[in-house]
Amino acid sequence: MVKLITHNLLCCHARGCNYPENFPLVFRDVTQLEVREADFNAEFLQKMMPRLEWTALVNTAKQLGDTSLPEEMPQGDAVDEGILKKLHHVLMEIHIEEGAMHCPKCDHKYPILQGIPNMLLAEHEIGR
Amino acid sequence: MALIPHNTSQLEALRQDPALHESTYVHAVYDSIADHFSQTRYKPWPIIAAFLASLPPGSMGLDSGCGNGKYLPLDQDGKIMLVGMDRSLGLLAHAQRAGGKGREVLRGDALGVFWRHDAFDFAISIATIHHLSTPERRRQAVEALLRSVSVSHGRVLIYVWATEQDELSKRTIPEDPERKGKKAQDVFVPWQKAIGKGKEKGKEGGDQKQEVHQRYYHMFEKGELRGLVMQAAKSLELQVLEDAEDVKVPSVQIVQEGWERSNWYVELLLRAPA
Numbered sequence: 133m134v135k136l137i138t139h140n141l142l143c144c145h146a147r148g149c150n151y152p153e154n155f156p157l158v159f160r161d162v163t164q165l166e167v168r169e170a171d172f173n174a175e176f177l178q179k180m181m182p183r184l185e186w187t188a189l190v191n192t193a194k195q196l197g198d199t200s201l202p203e204e205m206p207q208g209d210a211v212d213e214g215i216l217k218k219l220h221h222v223l224m225e226i227h228i229e230e231g232a233m234h235c236p237k238c239d240h241k242y243p244i245l246q247g248i249p250n251m252l253l254a255e256h257e258i259g260r
Numbered sequence: 261m262a263l264i265p266h267n268t269s270q271l272e273a274l275r276q277d278p279a280l281h282e283s284t285y286v287h288a289v290y291d292s293i294a295d296h297f298s299q300t301r302y303k304p305w306p307i308i309a310a311f312l313a314s315l316p317p318g319s320m321g322l323d324s325g326c327g328n329g330k331y332l333p334l335d336q337d338g339k340i341m342l343v344g345m346d347r348s349l350g351l352l353a354h355a356q357r358a359g360g361k362g363r364e365v366l367r368g369d370a371l372g373v374f375w376r377h378d379a380f381d382f383a384i385s386i387a388t389i390h391h392l393s394t395p396e397r398r399r400q401a402v403e404a405l406l407r408s409v410s411v412s413h414g415r416v417l418i419y420v421w422a423t424e425q426d427e428l429s430k431r432t433i434p435e436d437p438e439r440k441g442k443k444a445q446d447v448f449v450p451w452q453k454a455i456g457k458g459k460e461k462g463k464e465g466g467d468q469k470q471e472v473h474q475r476y477y478h479m480f481e482k483g484e485l486r487g488l489v490m491q492a493a494k495s496l497e498l499q500v501l502e503d504a505e506d507v508k509v510p511s512v513q514i515v516q517e518g519w520e521r522s523n524w525y526v527e528l529l530l531r532a533p534a
Contacts, residue, residue: 133356138343138364141320145374155376168362173338179318180341185376227362248352251345251368255279258372 133166133227133247136196140189140223142251144235144242147259153237156188159195160241162231170224177216177223181205193222264474265434265444274446274476278393285476286391287347289451290327293473294350296453298328307520308386311417311527315340319381322408324370324401325388329355332363342384370401375408382415383408387523390420390478393446395488398478402492406530411510414530418489423479425522433479445481448474485524486517498530507531 144154186205193201200218233242233249240257243250266274274281290297308331315321317339323331326344328351335341344355344365355365368374370388383405392398405416423443425431436444452470493500493512501513510532517526 133362133364135364137320137341138366141343141375141379143374143376145372151377171338175317176339176341177318179316180320181318183318183320183378183381247356248349249366251366251372251374252347253372 133168133229134233134244134249135224136189136192136226137223139192139228139233140185142233142242142249144238144240145251145259146235146238146240146253146257149235149237149240149259154235156185156192156236157233157242158236159192159228160232160234162196162228164228164230165196166227166229167225168227170220172217172220174213174216177219178211181211181219189222193226196226196228198222198226261430261450262432262434263444263447263449263477263479265437266446266448267437271438271446274393278397281393281476282391285448285474289473289475290348291350293451293453294328294348294354297451298351298354304330304334305386305419305521305523307525308384308417308419309334311384311415312336312340312342315382315415320379322375322380322383322405324383324385324405324408325391326355326365327351327387329358329363329365331384331386332365333359333361343380371397371404373404373407378410380409380414382417384417386417386419387421389418389488390480391476393476393478399488399491399495402488403496406492406496406498406512406528409530411530412532415515416528416530417525418485418528419523419525420480420485421477422519422522422524423481424519429522431522443479443481445479447477447479449477451475480524482519482524485526486514489514489526489528501531507533509533 142157143151190201206215228244229247231244312334319340321342323342323344326346329344332342332344345368346352347369352365356363385405389398389401392401423433433443436442451473455469455471499509499511501511513529513531515527515529
């Protein structure tokens with residue numbers, strides 16, 4: 133299951149692709165998306181939040197039909213339980229089971245089958 | 261159980277096409293033995309459990325070569341999170357539901373860095389790098405770990421099998437056919453699984469009617485893991501620090517290293533000037 137918390141870390145590693153042009157990967161042909169309840173851990177979310185690529189997260193959630201997150205990452209007192217609950221839902225409860233992720237630069241396709249993305253590239257495709 | 265050293269023609273094949281050697285003697289084997297293997301891999305090792313318990317809440321980590329995912333449930337009651345990565349789909353099917361819960365897993369290999377800049381707070385590589393068949397590929401795997409974590413605070417823990425095995429180990433390592441008096445390092449480790457009627461049981465050793473799979477391992481000698489870290493650091497232009505001194509350039513500190521239960525391990529900390 134690809135959650136958006138994992139998607140927020142992934143980028144394309146094909147030859148010629150570099151950060152930030154290779155990020156975020158774009159979901160396409162999503163034929164199975166599931167929402168599954170997950171344990172809420174406020175401390176985890178609060179502490180990891182500053183490490184997110186916020187804009188990428190908000191835009192990806194929108195593409196999947198979830199518009200609950202604000203455009204700007206909330207700071208200080210604005211990080212209340214309400215916002216953490218929304219963040220929890222977007223990061224931890226939306227699962228992409230079947231579909232693909234494409235590189236925004238080179239369009240390389242990383243298929244997702246039974247919830248497992250295949251990030252392998254052929255030896256000649258890899259950029260190091 | 262005696263490990264089998266590579267003969268000259270096997271060594272030649274390995275050097276000619278290391279990726280093919282790993283594909284035949286590592287990836288294909290794990291896919292065939294995944295279910296049996298998974299039944300035997302459930303006890304976390306103490307230093308690794310302690311490492312995971314020492315991480316601050318909110319830490320995101322990569323388990324590179326997660327196998328059946330035995331470390332993924334050690335998420336400190338949800339205060340940290342581990343993403344599992346492995347080459348074997350057979351093992352990932354187990355990792356995906358390790359500890360009876362849905363886990364985040366991906367298919368990839370230990371040389372790949374498909375993570376954005378500053379992605380993880382920590383990475384673990386447990387019993388993985390010893391499946392890579394040349395010094396260059398093992399160095400690249402260490403580089404991949406260092407490149408996957410934060411340059412300012414990323415922590416990395418690596419475990420590999422040692423040529424020095426303790427009395428609890430049932431493995432005996434033969435002499436290297438090319439280096440008199442030295443232990444063989446490029447070896448096959450047989451995985452035997454009982455076939456036929458009754459309860460199937462996979463293990464290293466045994467004497468029933470068996471189906472045998474040969475897994476490739478590179479056994480690490482004393483100092484070799486540190487050597488790899490030094491080379492990877494050099495290639496990434498990181499200065500190597502022995503203690504918590506002030507840093508003036510991007511650096512990697514060796515926090516601890518040692519030998520535990522027939523394995524060599526090293527813990528690293530990436531540091532950047534303030």
